[in-house]
Each structure stands twice: as structure tokens, then as C-alpha cells.
Amino acid sequence: MRRCALGLFVLTCWCIAAGSAAGAPMGDLDEVMNLLAMRRHGRVEFVEQHFLAMLKRPIESSGELRYDAPDHLEKRTLMPRPENLLLDGGALTVERGGHRRVLDLHRYPQIKPFVESIRATLAGDRGALERVYNLEFAGSLPRWSLTLVPLDRELARVVKQVQIDGSRDQLLRVEIRQPDGDRSLMTLRTPAAP
């Protein structure tokens, strides 16, 4: 259950990333949100590194993120091992190692806030987003940074904060920090050819 909630949370962050990648970043949060709302499709490549205290070197994975309005989100990991995380309407599907699991989100009302926050983000509804996270927008057009801090205490126990960095019209990286100091860093780039 908590695994599932976390998956959604991470998807939310990615979806912001996917949605804003090709848009013009604004110095103002509201304008960024407006741009997000106007995006109908998004597709970016990612490289993700997990830094864990107990491992000698970071775990690396790569793949792509896709978004289709209004509520189709997909994280395709291609390396080192294929994994697919898909949020489509009210169902979250996890495919991994030949196993496919579908979770009907209607059966998990406590996840509703997260799903709501995804939809709110895509709709550019800053108010709805702020009901789940504490938002902090900093920097200027050449270098901006949006920091999300979960308000929910359960979630705050596994995720300390998420920081999304962008520069002009490029989204650069998403960093997720955990309370114990472990972190993951996702670097993004728009694919060369569509």
C-alpha cells in the first residue's frame, strides 16, 4: 500500500518534469503552472541514479517518461532491467520481470490526494497541489528551482523533499531526498528526434 502511494508520488514529480520539458520556463510559479496546463503530450528521456549509504556505488537506470492528457502517465525503464509503471485513469499498473500488477485506485481512497495532485498539476491547479505539498519556487529564468515538501506525515517519513531544477526551456534534474540521507537524482533531456 505504501509502496503504491510512493510510486504515485514519484510519478507526480516526473509528470511535472515531462509536462514542462519543452515548455518555456517562467520566473513565476503561476506562469509555469499555466504552461503545464497547456501541455497535451510530453516525452523525455531520463537517467536516474540512486545513492544509497549501504551500496558502494549508485544504482543507475535509464528510460523515458511519457504523458498524454488528461491522465495517462508512463515511466518506462529500459536499462538495466525493463520495468513499466503506468497510471491510466484510475488504475496503476506495474510491469516487471514478466509480472503484471494492476491496482484499482478507487479501492485505495487514501491515495486519492496524490492522484488529485497529479490531475491538479496537469490542470495547472496550484491550489490543489498545495493541499498535498508545500511549494517553494526560487531562482530566475536561466536557473529556476521548484521544491516540493510533502505535507502528509506518513509520506514525509520516506520522502523528505523533491527538488526540480530547470534552466530556460530545459528541465534539468529531479532530486528526491529521503530523511536518512539517501537520495535519487534523475537527469532529463528531450530526445533528439521526435
Added chain:
Amino acid sequence: MSLRRAQILAVWIICLALACIIVARARYITDLSAFLPAKPTAAQQLLVDQLRDGPASRLILIGLEGADDGVRARASAAFASRLRGDHKFSSVNNGEQVTAERDREFLFRHRYLLSDRVNAARFSGAGLHAAIEDTIDELASPAGLLLKSLLPTDPTGEMLHIVDQLERTPAPATSNGVWVSPDGARALLVAQTAAGGSDIDAQADAIAAVRTAFAAIPHEPPAGASRPLELKMSGPGVFAVAARAKIERAAVRLSIAGSLLVVTLLFAVYRSLPALALGLMPVVSGALVGIAAVALGFGAVHGITLGFGITLIGESVDYSIYFFVQSRPQSPAAPSSWQQAWWPTVRLGMLTSVCGFASLLPSGFPGLAQLGAYSISGLVAAALVTRHVLPALLPNGFAIRDVAPLGSRVAALLQPLKRLPGSTVAALSVIVAVAALAVLHRHQATLWNRELSALSPVSMEDQDMDARLRSDLGAADVRDLVIVAGPTLDDALAGAERAAQALEPLIDAHAIGGFDSPAAFLPSAGTQAARRDSLPDPSTLRDNLRKATAGLSVDIERLQPFLNDVEAARHAPLITAQDLQGTSLRSGFEALVLHQKDRWNALLPLHPAAAQAIDTARVAAALQAARLPEARALDLKQESDAMYAGYLSEAIRLSLAGALGLIILLSIALRSPLRVVKVLAPLVLAVLTVAAGLALCAVELTILHLVGMLLIVAVGSNYALFFDREAQVHEAGSESLTLASLVIANSSTVMGFGLLSFSQVPVLVALGTTVAPGAFLALLFAAVLSRTGSSAPEPSRA
């Protein structure tokens, strides 16, 4: 004479006293067994076990509605904690994580005995390398953020694997820490009773305990305009208790109302209290003897026998009516001569009824067999009382008021029919019969309802509530399951493991979506020992681990807790059922295990693959191919419907045999094929017309309609035989007496059964809507057909 009278009375009183003693000491059972086969096949036995004591039979589904979600959540918690303290319930679950910590602790401590991936290969260098690499990869997935604390102790990921296996069954939605419906409008609880589902008294106690607990939880005043908290309950036990109460209530209420109607009618006719009291003697004696006979013959009396029996011997009221009306002193048949003039006809009528009811006796449906025994003994007793006791009790010179004028009026009414030519009547009969047969033929496909639920007295509303609660809980009614039997629990578990291996390919082939197994909670001792033995000793494991971690990003030093845990697991005792105590896994396990006298059953409920019905034959074939004779696939609904359909076709066959017996009996008694045809024709016409009428009203016939048809024949045969007698004797005044007695007897039958039609209980409605019109039609047809002099109507179909 008076000595003889005293002897008769003495015999009667002694018999009644004996019957009273037997009735008082008899065992009465109200469980399902009246509907379960007396000599079940192996598959039926499994079904019977499931229906009686299976885990599904012990579930009470509870919904809390109204108020607001906070109030419901707090109420659910208070409610569940009260019920958990009640020994009537073996488990109560409302989604609260009361035992989550203990569950996790149990699973983690025993992970190397519980995980089906534990074997020697997995703990070799290569196996460990692959397993640890997998786990590290998984750390990169979103779920991994939660898993990393497990890496040092469980680098092969057994804990996660076990949890995944157990979580295959979907859990209900949770809000505020308790289970709720997907729309969040109702809090959900599931209680499992300690007693079996067939113990209806215990189920009633458990339901009362739920209500008491609900009344005792603090009902916070609902804020604003919201509804107060409401309790909804469903489940097999709740249905069984409600059905019993409903049948009892309906049977009692309708019996009282029916008796009042009949008594009023008789009093209106007799205008004499002694006559009224005497008139009830045959039916009361018959009922007592009937119950006593069933108690002696079957060892125990079913509730439904008591409920319906009295309606089946309503014919015995007719006997006293015939006696009083026909034996008026000024009539040619004075009491002494009634016995010569009329008794043979009543006796033959009684024998035809007995012939009809005898067809119920060999039924495999214990409820029907008992009803047959009850009716036969009751009718014989009532007829004997009418023949011997009533004349003995009758004061000298006693007579009810003259009802011959009533008979004359009826005769006048029938006068126009008398003038109809015989050929016209015959033609009309044939037309009615052919029309009825045509209707029945058109409705052939839907004529009989072969589903057991047709007898269910559960209202549509309650069934809807049940379906809603079940879908909320994600607990669809278990329909298909595999049952593995064994002499000991461990044998059954080992069998379940073998069956699971045979079932796995069916999941891949999408023939089934999945299955539950008690062996997932508690593997068999053999399997546990094999897993434990496959764990390497410390130095081997350290060597293997050193090879495994070469090239991986984790240091062997970090995995020291893993080495310690494996070494501890190698010396730990195997898990037993007692170890599950105190965890929520226990109720999951116990729901899948059924203990009977000398054997254990492991139950593996099958989940359908994506809205596709499970092909039981395919499952059975897979089990057979795996050479697992101790495992059986069972489709509960199909099996129970097949059982009921079996009863039904058996009852139809037996009824036809009864009809044949009737023809033989009448042929011997009447010694004239023509008279036999004239007696049978109205009965056949009445039965056909009623069946066609029901079919036209889109009523699907059940086994109770069939019993109703037997009653039409039983009651109607008296009418037809009296008309037959009338055609033979030609006594002065006898005709109006015959008509009067028949009209009175028929009115009482139509009234009594007509009343049943207004009941809420389907089985009573079935009897009422068949017998009331059928009895009336039998009288009408008998009257019309007897008018036609010597030209007999064509037999429609005897």
C-alpha cells in the same frame, strides 16, 4: 354397542396419547438438512460440508452507514473491538492493522520456511548473485525506497516475495484506518462465527450479539443534518436465520388465519359448536399421528414438515364435512348407514391421495420424503377417526342443520350444463386439454426452475444488499474451489501444495486468475523441512556469498545479519498451526481449512481470470493429469443447482409413477375403464389448466408446485369419486347432499390455500397458487364431466 363404542374410544385415546408422547419427545431440526440429500454422492458430500460448516457459511458481512466518515471509522473500531472479545466469533476484521506488527514479525522470522523460492540452488554462489542483483535492481524502483532497510538481513528478498504471494487477494479500500466501500459511504467489517453456518440457533445468537454490540457502541450525535448510524448485515447465516423466522412467522400467521376462516365457514354451515369441535377431531388426530410417524420413521422432524404438513392434510377437514353433511338422520344415510353408503367412496378417495403422496416417499430430498410420510399417516389416521371415532362420539340423534337446500341451489346452477350434449362436453374437454398442452409446450424451456435459489425466501432487497457488501469487500461469493482431503492436517496441506503445482499452469493459460491456499500460510512439514535442509551451513554460505557479491555493489560485511539469520533458521523448529496464533494470518488460514470427524480438507478457492467463468472440467482434468485423486474441483453453484434439479426430475418421475399407481388402484376399485377415465379426466384437466395458467403468468414451476399438483389430485379425486358414486347409486336426495358437502369442502380448501398465495414466502405462494385454483377447477370439471350421462369424454391424457 356401547361397549364397542367404549373400546373404539379407548383405542383412539391411547393412540393419541402415544402420539402426543412421541411428538413431545421428538427431535426437531431447523437446519438446512431438509434440503440436502439423504444419500449424497462424493461431490455432493463436499458441497454439503461447505454449505453446513464451510468458512463461507460462517461469514457475517457488516456495513455501517449514515453519520459521517469520522464517526463511522470510530464506530467501526469500537464495534470490532467489542466483537473480538466475544467467543461467538472466531475472527473479526475491519481493516484495522491491529496485528500488522505481529504479522510482519511472524513472516519475517519464518521467511526461509515460508518462501517457496528457498532451495539449494538459490543459496549457491550463482543463485545468491542473481537474487541479490535482483534485490538491488528493485531498490532503484519506487518501491525500493522502502525496501532498503531489509537488504542487510534479507538480501534475497524473501520477505517481499511472501508478502506479494499473500497479497494476491485484493483487500477492500481503507479510509481512516478501517475498511470502507469504494465510494467511502459505508464502513465494512467481516465477522466469522465460531459455529458452523448450519447451526441456525448459533447463527441467530451471533446475529443478536452483533446487534447488541452495535447498540452498545457510542452513537455520537450526528453533526448537522446527517443520518444516524445504521447497521447493515448480510451473509449465509443472516439469510438462514431471516428465512427461518420468515417461514415460521408466515406459517404460523397463515395457519391461524386459515384455521379461523375454515372454522368460521364450518360454523356457518353446522351452526353447532359440538359439531365444530367434532369436525376438527380428524384433522387434529391426523396432524398428531403424522408428526409422530415422521419422528418414528426418520428420527427427527424437519421444520418444513411442521410448517407445511398441516396444509397437506387439509383434505382431512373434508372427511368430517362429508360425514356430517351426508349422515343427516333424515337422509337415506343415517350415521350407521353412512358407513355403508358413503365410506367406501371416502376410503377410495383417501387411498388415491395416499397413492399420490406415496410418490414423495422415495425422494432423495429428505424434506419431501418427510412430507410424504406425514401426509400418508395423517390422512389414514384422519379417515379412520372419521369412520370409527366420529360415529362413536356423535350424541344420539345429533344432526347439523339441513344443508340440502344449498345442494339443490348448486344443482340448479349446474342445470344448464346438464343439458349439454355429451359430445360437446367431450370436445370442450379436449380443447381445454390441447390448449393447456400447447401453452406448456411453448413454455417448455422455462417451465421448470432448476435453480435452488428458486426456493429461497430471501427478498430481492436483501440479496441486493448482500451483493453490494460483497462487491465492496472485494469478496465475491466463492463459487469454484479445489478441495484436498487428507487424514491429517499435514497431509491435506501437502496435498494442497501438490494441487497448487497442478494449478499454476492454468494461471499462465488464463484458465483461472489465481487461487488461495492454506499452504501459503502454513506449508506442510515436509516442505518446510526440505526448505530448512536446503540452507547451507555457515562456512559454505559465507563462501557462496563471497562469490555472489563479487562484482555487486554491496559488501559482504554489510550482509552479516543475513548470515546470522540463515544460521538461526537452520536450527529453528518448523512452524505449526499454533504459531499462527495472535496474527491475522490465523483467520486467513482457518478459513481455508475444514476439519471433520476423521479427515481434514484444505480449500483452495479459485479466482476467475478477468470476468471469465472458470471451467471446472478443465481444472478437474488438470488435477487428474497430475494424479491427485485426493483433490477435487467443485463448482458450488452448479453442484447445488444440479442437486436440486436432480430432486426435481426425480420428483417428476416419482409423481408419474404415482399417477400410474392411481390408475391401477382405480381400475381395481371401479372395475370399469370408463369410470376410471371419468374420475381421472377432471383431475388431469385441472392440473394441466393450472400448470398452463402458471406458465402464462411467467411463473417457473418449482418442486413445491409439483407438491401442489399432487394435492390437486388428492383433493380432487374425492370430488370425482363422489360424482362417480352419484352416477352409480341414484338415491333420492343424495345428489343435493353430495353437492352440498363438496361445495363446503371445496370452499374450505380454496380459502385455506388462497390465503397462502398472499404470503411473502415463495414456497407457500407456490402451494397456494397451485392448489386454490386447482381444487376449484377439479370440482368444476368433475361436476361438468359427470353431467354427461353415459357418453364419456375422451381421455385427454391420463
